[in-house]
Amino acid sequence: MRILVVEDDQLLNSTLHYNLITVGYEVDAALTKKDAQYLYRKQKYDLIILDINLPDGNGFDLCEEIQKHHDDTAIVFLTANDMEYDILKGYEIGADDYITKPFSMSVFKKKIAAILYRITQKNSEDFYEDDILYINFTTMKSTLCGSPVVFTPLEYRLLKILTKNPQTVLTRKILLEKLWDINGNFVDEHALTAAISRVRNKIEISNQQYIKTVYGMGYIWVGGIQK
Numbered sequence: 001m002r003i004l005v006v007e008d009d010q011l012l013n014s015t016l017h018y019n020l021i022t023v024g025y026e027v028d029a030a031l032t033k034k035d036a037q038y039l040y041r042k043q044k045y046d047l048i049i050l051d052i053n054l055p056d057g058n059g060f061d062l063c064e065e066i067q068k069h070h071d072d073t074a075i076v077f078l079t080a081n082d083m084e085y086d087i088l089k090g091y092e093i094g095a096d097d098y099i100t101k102p103f104s105m106s107v108f109k110k111k112i113a114a115i116l117y118r119i120t121q122k123n124s125e126d127f128y129e130d131d132i133l134y135i136n137f138t139t140m141k142s143t144l145c146g147s148p149v150v151f152t153p154l155e156y157r158l159l160k161i162l163t164k165n166p167q168t169v170l171t172r173k174i175l176l177e178k179l180w181d182i183n184g185n186f187v188d189e190h191a192l193t194a195a196i197s198r199v200r201n202k203i204e205i206s207n208q209q210y211i212k213t214v215y216g217m218g219y220i221w222v223g224g225i226q227k
Contacts (some may be wrong), residue, residue: 001046002026003115006036006062007078008055016049016078019105020112033057040066045073046119047096047112052053052079052086060093067094076117078103128163130224133203133210136160149202154187158195162211162221171218 003025007013012181013029019028028043030036033054040048045139048066052059074096079086082100090098096115099108135151136140137160142149151159161170161178172192179187187195196211196219203210205225212220 001119002043003040003112004028004030004036004039004043004045004048006030006033006048006054006059006220007051008032008053009051015105018109019109023109026118031055033062037171045071045078047074047116048077049076049078049112052077052081052090063090063093063095074110074119076103076115086218090180126160128159132224134162141172143191144203144205148151151199151202152195153198154191154195155202158192159199162219166221166223169214169217173218175218 004022005016005020005027006012006014007029008031010031013031017027017029028039028045030039033056036048036050036054050059050063054062059077059079063077066073066075069227075094076097076099077090077095078099080099080101081087087098087100099111128135128137133142133144137156140151140153140156142151143160157179161175172189175192176187176189179192200211200217207222208222209222209227212222214220
């Protein structure tokens with residue numbers, strides 16, 4: 001796992017750098033906002049530890065900037081600002097945690113380990129996600145607008161094929177071949193048509209279109225566009 005430490009206190013920066021390296025992480029360090037911008041633009045980080053008060057800028061602004069480029073990078077604010085307003089603002093703009101100075105190094109390392117573990121667990125799962133629909137192919141649990149939605153095993157297999165090939169015309173022949181399961185259970189044209197219809201009824205709400213029919217050819221996953 002790769003971590004970037006952005007902290008203008010050189011002694012604290014070096015201490016954090018050393019403690020994180022000793023537990024096996026790859027760590028880069030920056031003392032200024034400018035240095036941090038240079039590093040995150042050329043290297044993707046799993047986690048960025050970010051001071052709020054930097055000599056050449058504001059950590060909150062930098063957090064929002066980073067998330068525009070790498071929205072899956074975890075952010076932990078590390079700061080002397082312990083006012084409730086600052087803490088809430090940190091969480092509101094997407095921080096995963098907020099650690100106030102002074103702090104225990106052992107607690108700090110535990111917090112970092114817990115966040116990176118969650119990232120590892122999330123990355124090990126096979127899922128599709130947008131602002132409305134979430135489909136976890138590993139756990140076979142899904143939500144639409146935050147509410148549970150139930151799919152059959154056949155529908156999950158169909159959704160996985162479609163979501164892994166977005167904006168690509170998948171012919172009925174290709175879909176039927178891929179839906180033939182490992183036990184040799186045959187899926188016929190009628191079953192495919194019915195499965196497409198059921199999935200549409202479950203996920204296409206409020207004029208959202210996920211599956212587009214290409215007449216005479218097959219279907220395209222278009223990912224929730226407005227009809």
